[in-house]
Each structure stands twice: as C-alpha cells, then as structure tokens.
Amino acid sequence: MDLYKKDTMVKSFTSSDVLKNGRSYNDRPDQHSDSIQILILNLMSEKINTENQFKRLFKRTQHNVEITFLRTATYEPKNTPKNYLEKNYKIFSEIKNKHFDGFISTGSAVEKLEFEEVKYWNELLSIFDWVKVKKIPSYFICWAAQAALNHRYGIRKIDYPKKQFGVFNHFYNGSNNNLSNYWKNPVQIPVSRYTGVSKQDIDLCSNLEVILSSPDTGVSLISDKDSKDFYNLNHFEYDRLTLDREYHRDKKNGEKISLPENYYPKNNPDNDPVNCWKTDSINFFNYWLSIIKKKTE
Numbered sequence: 001m002d003l004y005k006k007d008t009m010v011k012s013f014t015s016s017d018v019l020k021n022g023r024s025y026n027d028r029p030d031q032h033s034d035s036i037q038i039l040i041l042n043l044m045s046e047k048i049n050t051e052n053q054f055k056r057l058f059k060r061t062q063h064n065v066e067i068t069f070l071r072t073a074t075y076e077p078k079n080t081p082k083n084y085l086e087k088n089y090k091i092f093s094e095i096k097n098k099h100f101d102g103f104i105s106t107g108s109a110v111e112k113l114e115f116e117e118v119k120y121w122n123e124l125l126s127i128f129d130w131v132k133v134k135k136i137p138s139y140f141i142c143w144a145a146q147a148a149l150n151h152r153y154g155i156r157k158i159d160y161p162k163k164q165f166g167v168f169n170h171f172y173n174g175s176n177n178n179l180s181n182y183w184k185n186p187v188q189i190p191v192s193r194y195t196g197v198s199k200q201d202i203d204l205c206s207n208l209e210v211i212l213s214s215p216d217t218g219v220s221l222i223s224d225k226d227s228k229d230f231y232n233l234n235h236f237e238y239d240r241l242t243l244d245r246e247y248h249r250d251k252k253n254g255e256k257i258s259l260p261e262n263y264y265p266k267n268n269p270d271n272d273p274v275n276c277w278k279t280d281s282i283n284f285f286n287y288w289l290s291i292i293k294k295k296t297e
Helices: 047-060 082-088 121-133 143-153 199-203 242-252 278-296
Strands: 036-041 065-070 102-105 138-141 158-172 187-196 208-214 218-224 230-232
Touching: 036 278, 047 065, 047 242, 047 278, 102 121, 102 278, 121 143, 138 143, 143 187, 143 230, 158 242, 187 208, 187 218, 187 242, 187 278, 199 208, 199 218
Parallel strands: 036 065, 036 102, 102 138, 138 230
Antiparallel strands: 158 187, 158 208, 208 218, 218 230
16 A cells, blocks of 8 residues: 655744744734634643644645634643643633634543543543533544543444554545545545544444544544534544654553554655645645634624
8 A cells, every 4th residue: 555645844833833822823824803713622742743733734724723722620731841831721711701613622642541530531521511512513533532422422432452553544435425525535544543433333323424434444534413523533633753753652662562554665664754644634624624614604
C-alpha cells in the first residue's frame, strides 16, 4: 500500500502565538464578527503541539475560524506549565454562558483505564452534556469519541491485543452524499490507539452511522444522524511528525511498540515521513465547518 505523497512544510507555532484570552494568534488576520467560534477541549499531554495542529488545519480551510482552548479544572496536566494553562486556556465555569458555533474534544492517553477511573470523568460528562443541550455541533476524537459514544449510547470500549498504529486506508460507506463529494476512496487517516468500538454495536444504534472504516483497523468515523455530531476514533488533525514522536517516545519508555505502518518511506524510521492525509483532513474540516457556517447564517 503506497501512501506516500509530497507535502509542504508549514511554519510551527510557539506559546507566544496564543493570546491570553485563549484565542489563537494565527487565526486569519481579517477576523470579523462572522468568524466561526470553535471551542476545543484539549486533553492531549503535549498541548502546544495539539494547538498548533488545529491552528494549521483551520488556516488551510476556506473558513474564518476563531479558537478558544478549554482545559479541565478537576485535573492539572503534568506536561504543560500551570502559568501557561492559566494564561491561554479557559475552564468550563468561565465559558459555559458564552456562545460557540462548534466544539471539539481531543483524545487523551487514558484509554487503558476504565472510563470511571479517569480523574476528570465527571467534569468531562458535564461538558459533553452541555454541548448536547446547547446543540453545538461537535467533533469527538479518539478516546473522547469512545467516551462520548459510551456516555450517550452505552457503546462499549474494546481493548486490542496490540496498538493500532500507522496510516491506513479508509473507505467511505455512509449515506451522506454531501460528504462523499469531499472525498475519493481511499481516505487516509493516522491511527494511534489501543482501544476501539465494534461496528456491530454501532449498527444496533439506529441514530448512528459508520461513515469511514478500514479493513485493517475497523471503524473510524461515525456520525449522529440527528445532531450531525461526528465521532472519529482516529486523527485527521495529526501533523506530519506526530506518529514519529509517539513512536520514539514509546520506544524510549521501554514499551513494546512496532513501527507505525505505512508511514516511513521504505519502512525505515531514518526516512522522513510524509503527510499523505493532509488533503483528506482539510476536506473533512471544510465540510464540518460548512455545516456550522450554514447554522450561523
């Protein structure tokens, strides 16, 4: 399976690229009142890297996006300085009465725990309930997708014997004809997880539909037919080097980790990986933001 295509390097961002009100500095400079207001609950351990991934993605879309970053109040991350979080992030009590056009929850490296064992689980459910009551179009990623599906539909989380890791071909099999116009099979997406959900469990929920799945890694993108929320078990947002960083991190920590599949040219970690999923990622976010934009008009 040949997934390698040429890509263009994009400027990275630092903590100075985020203003104290939580909005990203690199959002389009011609911001107007019609900007799409997106709230991102960032649960990832390397928060600045995740911030930069979303900033780059939204900058590449056709839409004017303004981002507010949200953090948990009941759990203090270990890998990001407290003063940085206080300066650049909001907590739920500070934003629950504000207006947002869209909501994103990232994944988190807690998938091996039972949901109730996660320290901020109750706070997370409060946020998920809030976006549902407010009818804010939402996009849940990786573990957050599994958490939201469990909370809303009772979908169980399944443990895998080994980590699904790499870039895999996914195929569109949904009934949403508008979304099919944005993609051509196969759709390429980075995968990095120890857990997932069963297609059989999804099919038992009449309100859920599998949009993308892979013969190698199973279900990826699921949509809610009523709310139009999306649950992605994988990572459109990952940048070119995210899987590389994860591979070397896990290897350094002594974990049994295989090379990410279909990622390094010639399967050699000394070769620079290529972002072969960039176009598919941009197309998805263009679609999702276009849905939100129509609701705001």
